Amino acid sequence: MTSHSTLFFTSTVVLLALCCLAYLFLILQKQKQCRQQLQIDGLVKLNTIRKLLTRVQQHRGLSNGVLHGEEDLKPRLKKLADSIDAIQQDIGDNYPGLLAHDRWQAMLDHWQRLAVDCTNLHVRNNLEQHNKLVLNLLYLIDDIAFATKLHKLNNTHSESIQFLWQELLFTAESIAQIRALGTGIAAAKICTRAERIRLSYLCQSLEQSINIQQNQDYHLKISHLLKVIDNEIIITRPTIKAGHFFNIATESIDMILASFDEQLNNVEYKLHISTTENHPS
Numbered sequence: 001m002t003s004h005s006t007l008f009f010t011s012t013v014v015l016l017a018l019c020c021l022a023y024l025f026l027i028l029q030k031q032k033q034c035r036q037q038l039q040i041d042g043l044v045k046l047n048t049i050r051k052l053l054t055r056v057q058q059h060r061g062l063s064n065g066v067l068h069g070e071e072d073l074k075p076r077l078k079k080l081a082d083s084i085d086a087i088q089q090d091i092g093d094n095y096p097g098l099l100a101h102d103r104w105q106a107m108l109d110h111w112q113r114l115a116v117d118c119t120n121l122h123v124r125n126n127l128e129q130h131n132k133l134v135l136n137l138l139y140l141i142d143d144i145a146f147a148t149k150l151h152k153l154n155n156t157h158s159e160s161i162q163f164l165w166q167e168l169l170f171t172a173e174s175i176a177q178i179r180a181l182g183t184g185i186a187a188a189k190i191c192t193r194a195e196r197i198r199l200s201y202l203c204q205s206l207e208q209s210i211n212i213q214q215n216q217d218y219h220l221k222i223s224h225l226l227k228v229i230d231n232e233i234i235i236t237r238p239t240i241k242a243g244h245f246f247n248i249a250t251e252s253i254d255m256i257l258a259s260f261d262e263q264l265n266n267v268e269y270k271l272h273i274s275t276t277e278n279h280p281s
Contacts, residue, residue, distance in 0.1 A: 031158055038148050038149060039271055040272065042145065042150050043147060043224045043271070044268070045098075046262065047265075048095075049091065049137065050260065050261075052088065053137045056084060056111070056133055057088065057173065058131035060177075061183045063077055064187075065125055067126055067184065068187035070186075070242040073242060103143060105241065107140065109136060110136070114218065125193075126271050127180060130180070134176070142165060150162070161264070164260055168259065170209075171256055172256045175249060176250060176253055178225075179200050179245075179253070180208065182246075187242035189238055190236075190237065199229065207222075217255065217277060221252045232245070254271050
């Protein structure tokens, strides 16, 4: 083979190799783009279902107050039920793929029955049914997060954001259960021994969870809630109004959910920026 032929052959091989590398780069870029879009869609979906979860938790607390005799909470309960129906309809319209998910179907069926019967149920059964519904929604959020690869996203501290739905939302749920029990006790104006034991256990678990997270803002707000429970709920004859206690507990939940939303929105913003930079219009 002449030197000219050798040079031609070498050049051809190098050119082919460069073409292969360029093609591989394009494939990887396309895969990255698809993954980022999947994650953006997942974040938006997660945010919407979080709002549904929050309203179902509120429904549990208000319905427990109504079942314990607090008639003033009925208008808020009705408005909340309508809001839950509207969000469910919105999710069904915007995310048709979710309709085939077993947990979503189970949630829809469960809610339709619970929304009609909750004020006719026994107090304990009402709480149990709501607890099951909430837990199903928490598991649904985890399923969606995994399916859309959200666990692979990191926050500003290079930590996986999965703690948002695996820790923060469960902390909010602990407070929501406390809110439901406390609202019922305040409405009934009596705290039974069984309720006192259950509420004390939930408060201890919450305190441990907050200590692990080491967030000073959480400590201040939740310390106030726990003090209200000690002084005005876990006593022989509670005098605090049910609606007032519900609002105090809700402030603590809203604080945690605000942190959840902020961190989720920050990650979504960074994803949008990254997508725009890689694929400018």
